[in-house]
Amino acid sequence: MVTITDVCKRAGVSRSTVSRVVAGNGYVSEAKRKAIEQAIADLGYRPNSFARALRSNRSNVIGAVMVDIGTPYFAEIIYGVQRAIRPAGKSLMVSSGYADQDMEARAIVEMVDRSCDGIVLYLERPMRPEVVEILKKAAVPVVSIGHNHYPFSRATVGLDNFEGARTAMRVLLDQGHRSIVYLSGDLTIGDAIDRLRGVEAALSEVGMSLDDIEVQSGLFHDSFGLSAGRELLARRRDFTAVFAGADVIAAGFYMAMREAGLRVPQDVSVIGFDDSYHSQFMSPPLTTIRQEVGELGKQAAQHLLALLADPMAGPLQSLVRTRLVDRSSVAVPSLVKEVA
Template identity: 70%
Template structure:
């Protein structure tokens, strides 16, 4: 196995110069850096990361806890985190908390036990007091995405869910829809509450209230959109538009309406939220609220790297806006004069 001495001899430089290149720390001329990188590739040299961690008192590992890494939404967020930390020479360790306080606590403690340099958190439940104590004792910097359920976070990245939902509902109302169903996420989730407030604000602009639309609460999952849509039709409820709490719910709505023989947007307009990668590939393409999920993860990771460089920085804050992606799934209702 090649050693740092072998690399130094082949590149014609000192061991300390090789160390600076490997650690990305300190100045090295372009010519020497290129020679060292060529020698590393030729020899297949791999640095001893454990020894480096012992010398620097850092593991060079960033931890991340999200709701469910198995979903496209949070996979994209994790991608953004990794995109930010890779150039800084950091590795990534990820765990899911499943919107459960105890599962989130377990995920955080596992990352602390593995000596992560810092942790990015997307939590749906308040951090347990015992875990707060553990994080404080470990002196690990924390950055939160979304609602801040960690009292020791030094940074926070937020999405303007309120404005996104307000724009989406206003668009439906501007098209003439009044018989609207909103398939909401769980009311215990912060994003759901923010979006509900945005919807209420849009309705108020048109002299309406939340009671003037039909709201069904469920999980941010395709199965909820499918089941709820079928039940609405079977119950005989009249509606011209469905606003889905996220694109996964909207995908379930599409499937149910198709099986019921209803066309989109001819019979029912459908609005989503997130602009997941598949939204524009649905038939018809889904009108939805666009958010750059990977940018949320990238911002959080960049914030964390800053805190690692300057522990006294903060509290830091980064806000991200949404936009409306208008496609073919929303149109005016057939009898617009009857609902206007």
């Protein structure tokens, strides 16, 4: 194994000079720098990151606990985190908590045990008290995305779920829809709770309430959209619009519509939430609420880097806004067309 001593001998310089070049700290003459870089290239030397971490008391590793990194949504958040930390020379360690309190706890403790410099958390369940104490004693800076389940977090990044859902429901109401079904995600999860509040706020603006529409909740998954759609269409045909609390739910509902020989939006208008990649390729393309998912990860990582640079910084807060993406899955209900 090539060592720093081998590089010193090849370049004809001291160990401290090589260390300054490798770390990028301190002055080294251009001639010596070129000699050291050439020696490193010739010998294939790789700095011992573990040894450097011991000396600096930094691992240069950022931990990230997401709900499920196997989904495009959370993969995009991770992409945003990595995009922000790479220029700072940080590596990334990732784990999933699967919206399960025990698995979330295990993932967090693993990050602490592996000496992560800081952790980005996207949790769906309250953090166990013993895990709160472990994080607190380890003095690991934490940034929470979404709902903050760590009471000592110095930074948070939120998504404007409330305003996004209110905008979506307003679109349907402004088109004249009143017989509406809202297919929500799991209503024990923070994002779904906030979106339901947005739906309720939009309804109140026209003198309606949640009692005036049908609300069903399930997984943020196309299987829920499909099963709920099949059940709805078998039971009733009087609703004119569906607000799907996620684009994947809308995709499942599209499948149920096709099975029933119905068309979007001629028979039922559909609006989604996320603007996931596939929504623009659905038939018809899905009108939806866009959230900048990668921006969630990017801003969380930037907050964490700021806390690492200055542990007394904060509290830091940011909110990622949503916006309407108007495509072709929402139309005026047929009854309103006939009256007009």
